[in-house]
Amino acid sequence: MAATTERIPHVIPRSDAYHENKLLSWLSVVDHKRIAQLYLMAGLLFFLTGGIEAFIMRLQLAHPNGHVVSAVLFNQLFTMHGTTMIFLAIMPMLIGFVNAVLPLQIGARDVAYPRLNALSFWLFLAGGLLLNSSWFLGGAPNAGWFNYVPISNPPYSPGLGVDFYDIGLQIAGIGTLMTGINFLVTLVNLRAPGMRLMRLPMFAWTVLVTMVLILFAFPPLTVTLFLQTFERLFGAQFFSVAAGGNPLLWSNMFWIFGHPEVYILILPAFGIISEVVPVFSRKPLFGYTSMVLATLAIGFLSFMVWVHHMFTLGYGPFVNSIFALTSMMIAIPTGVKVFNWLATMWGGQIRFTTSMLWAIGFLFCFVLGGMSGVMLAIAPADLQYNNSYFVVAHFHYVLIGGTLFALFAGIYYWFPKMTGRMLSERLGKWNFWLTLIGFNITFFPMHFLGLMGMPRRIYTYAPGNGFTFWNEVSTFGVFILAAGILFFLVNLVTSLQRGEKAANDPWDARSLEWSISSPAPPYNFAKIPLVRGADPFWLEKMHGNGHMLPAPGQEHHHGPPNTVHMPRPTMIPLIIAVALLILGYGFIYHALVVEIVGFMVLAVGLHRSMFTPDPGEYVPIEEEPAEEVGADG
Amino acid sequence: MANPAVTASQTGPEVVAALEPVDNAVLGLWIWLSAEAVFFASLIGTYLLMRTHTNHGLTPKQVFDLPVTLVGTLTLLASSMTFAIGYAQLRAGRLARFRSWLIVTVILGLGFLSFQAFEFTGDYKRGLTLSSSPFGSAFFTLTGFHGMHVAFGVFWLLSLLVYSFRPAFKTEGVTKAQVAGLYWHFVDVVWVVIFSVVYLLGKVG
Numbered sequence A: 001m002a003a004t005t006e007r008i009p010h011v012i013p014r015s016d017a018y019h020e021n022k023l024l025s026w027l028s029v030v031d032h033k034r035i036a037q038l039y040l041m042a043g044l045l046f047f048l049t050g051g052i053e054a055f056i057m058r059l060q061l062a063h064p065n066g067h068v069v070s071a072v073l074f075n076q077l078f079t080m081h082g083t084t085m086i087f088l089a090i091m092p093m094l095i096g097f098v099n100a101v102l103p104l105q106i107g108a109r110d111v112a113y114p115r116l117n118a119l120s121f122w123l124f125l126a127g128g129l130l131l132n133s134s135w136f137l138g139g140a141p142n143a144g145w146f147n148y149v150p151i152s153n154p155p156y157s158p159g160l161g162v163d164f165y166d167i168g169l170q171i172a173g174i175g176t177l178m179t180g181i182n183f184l185v186t187l188v189n190l191r192a193p194g195m196r197l198m199r200l201p202m203f204a205w206t207v208l209v210t211m212v213l214i215l216f217a218f219p220p221l222t223v224t225l226f227l228q229t230f231e232r233l234f235g236a237q238f239f240s241v242a243a244g245g246n247p248l249l250w251s252n253m254f255w256i257f258g259h260p261e262v263y264i265l266i267l268p269a270f271g272i273i274s275e276v277v278p279v280f281s282r283k284p285l286f287g288y289t290s291m292v293l294a295t296l297a298i299g300f301l302s303f304m305v306w307v308h309h310m311f312t313l314g315y316g317p318f319v320n321s322i323f324a325l326t327s328m329m330i331a332i333p334t335g336v337k338v339f340n341w342l343a344t345m346w347g348g349q350i351r352f353t354t355s356m357l358w359a360i361g362f363l364f365c366f367v368l369g370g371m372s373g374v375m376l377a378i379a380p381a382d383l384q385y386n387n388s389y390f391v392v393a394h395f396h397y398v399l400i401g402g403t404l405f406a407l408f409a410g411i412y413y414w415f416p417k418m419t420g421r422m423l424s425e426r427l428g429k430w431n432f433w434l435t436l437i438g439f440n441i442t443f444f445p446m447h448f449l450g451l452m453g454m455p456r457r458i459y460t461y462a463p464g465n466g467f468t469f470w471n472e473v474s475t476f477g478v479f480i481l482a483a484g485i486l487f488f489l490v491n492l493v494t495s496l497q498r499g500e501k502a503a504n505d506p507w508d509a510r511s512l513e514w515s516i517s518s519p520a521p522p523y524n525f526a527k528i529p530l531v532r533g534a535d536p537f538w539l540e541k542m543h544g545n546g547h548m549l550p551a552p553g554q555e556h557h558h559g560p561p562n563t564v565h566m567p568r569p570t571m572i573p574l575i576i577a578v579a580l581l582i583l584g585y586g587f588i589y590h591a592l593v594v595e596i597v598g599f600m601v602l603a604v605g606l607h608r609s610m611f612t613p614d615p616g617e618y619v620p621i622e623e624e625p626a627e628e629v630g631a632d633g
Numbered sequence B: 001m002a003n004p005a006v007t008a009s010q011t012g013p014e015v016v017a018a019l020e021p022v023d024n025a026v027l028g029l030w031i032w033l034s035a036e037a038v039f040f041a042s043l044i045g046t047y048l049l050m051r052t053h054t055n056h057g058l059t060p061k062q063v064f065d066l067p068v069t070l071v072g073t074l075t076l077l078a079s080s081m082t083f084a085i086g087y088a089q090l091r092a093g094r095l096a097r098f099r100s101w102l103i104v105t106v107i108l109g110l111g112f113l114s115f116q117a118f119e120f121t122g123d124y125k126r127g128l129t130l131s132s133s134p135f136g137s138a139f140f141t142l143t144g145f146h147g148m149h150v151a152f153g154v155f156w157l158l159s160l161l162v163y164s165f166r167p168a169f170k171t172e173g174v175t176k177a178q179v180a181g182l183y184w185h186f187v188d189v190v191w192v193v194i195f196s197v198v199y200l201l202g203k204v205g
């Protein structure tokens, strides 16, 4: 945090070791753009892990009486697949985009707490590694991604798997909570002059609401994970019926977190689509104010619907009806958004770039998922759908067809700004079409399977059940889907090495991040820009000289001229995360010595982080590459 | 820059742009505390659900000892007051007095923790444990987490005390103390809720 003038010598040498040694520079990273890359890479690795798990499950289900894996392993696979995809793949990749883009979009040089930002990443990684280490330490958790009691209680899940689940998610969850706090402060305090709330890019708005959801949804998860940890490790009696505990406590706490969580996963995706569609339609976003209101409404409603995951748990018609209605109400603001995107495209000069294709694919698939959502929200009908493949179809349409497609739209759109190179459009089209087709072949038949009565989470079925054909189709689709993802990986690797060099503003875009060089310099903005209206960069291209004007009265550090005072790299966040990792293993294995070591490392790390001022360092301003701005993309 | 006070103090890394009506640290702490409020609300909700589930064992009425709890409560409330006095001294530039009041606050915080240790050992002796009943589980989890927050607060205040001997404290001490104080008062307020919902209600209902 801020240090005093007297204590900062005029010129602080840059912390060289942390800059020159490549490994050290990543371990001590505080720059939001590089943290973004870490999030995206780690998220991608977890995504591939979860994808392999899914692939094995589809192989097992391809034919009746399959013998690819055992029932026990199958349970571990679907549990780890869901948990990994939601907590370790999709959410971190979204947070990666938030890190990469948000500070640029609001004209800031970093986030409010750069060290805390690094801590968030390391905690996510520590939690993810701890959870996945269970594969090698006696078996992965196997009670489903929502880990219902009593199945997850000691008598029915005697191994250590569920402990890895509880503690792994706990560690990662704390990191996510920190992200929420960090970006809220960033959004309130670090906006460039003139960047009023109603001028924020739509992506920034969705991030704002997402972070509020994180802030209020994660504490119940934290608590209920603790309750279960205590029950399993120390013999507490919250859930076990024999002693008078209540299993519904877990279900409610989990879904009070869980439903907002699915909106944490979709709102930033809405934001990405809201950036991509206007740029490639050459029109401002239609109905900006209604978009903002819809985002707020969705955020608000998402806390009022959790019982729709528990229609079959016996709360009765009155409670179920109320939650059915609130659930269906979410379709209204969501519909507003969909029509606004359509209206933005209407009459626009649409460019069918890969990014735009993903956005259009998103519109189709996400709407399908929304419609099956409304079907599920009809409480009496849900008694039929619940726990069937119909639910599986629903959430894959919203999570893949929705969030993942939006992530792809985002990566094709922002890759130039993040890396300075373009992704190949040719490979991109392959990536898009194969994924789109494969996805629909894989998941559309699950609607039929569900309606025919196939339960989810069964490891096999009999030939006479009538499920064979659509299961075969579904597994066939996975191969196409996997080929699509493979094209993306090839595109990523080749473009990183020899992709076309990116211009500063390759898409002729509208928001601030495109007004600086590609890739963005370490300090983002040599001069903090003055925001004179919504779509600020577009405004300057249309009505100004094509460059952002510097905001008056912004530079006041005492360092050498032509430098920017930036946070200094530090290892403290990594140390704290390692401490929690040690503590986590200590608790799982009841190893007192390990726990004490963990606590000591934690205390040292916390103390240092609270009371070691960050003197920062002066980063020289790079020469602006002379380039014509506003070049038609 | 609208706020001259902020400009003057702003010599840290300039990740900061323009509008900074509230100090980053203070704003962040408020936001964190709102998450903490949800955290305790979840624990209190759990307790309310479980407080009658005594597994044929000890009930709240049997275990709670109001006079003792009242002493603990007053100790903690007093610690909030002593911190507030110390903070006022700091703002008035009287560093030495601030330190003394800080030490008093720490001692009172430790006093509260001893009360809790005393209470917990008594409960365990009587047979109310984390695993004796859902009531016991919820009681120890809720009050235990609160106690851990107090302990963390004591650690924080001690760190502040050590830090107050560094030169940097002259300029940023007030903010650091303000942030620590916000946390300390929050933990206090949570205890007031726990005292009412757990102990008073336990004696009545």
Ligand code: HEM
Residues within 6 Å of the ligand: A146, A262, A263, A265, A266, A308, A309, A327, A328, A330, A331, A334, A369, A370, A371, A372, A373, A374, A376, A377, A378, A382, A385, A386, A387, A391, A394, A395, A398, A399, A402, A403
């Ligand atoms: C119009 C909006 C939506 C409605 C009305 C809706 C409704 C529902 C209902 C009623 C269920 C429970 C079905 C059951 O278990 O029987 C469900 C499950 C689910 N929904 Fe949605 N949904 C909507 C949008 C979304 C979105 C946007 C996402 C995430 C991006 C999402 C993710 C999920 C997930 C992950 C599950 C399954 C949880 C599980 O059982 O494993 N939903 N939805």
Ligand SMILES: [Cu+2]
Residues within 6 Å of the ligand: A258, A259, A262, A305, A306, A308, A309
């Ligand atoms: Cu839901």
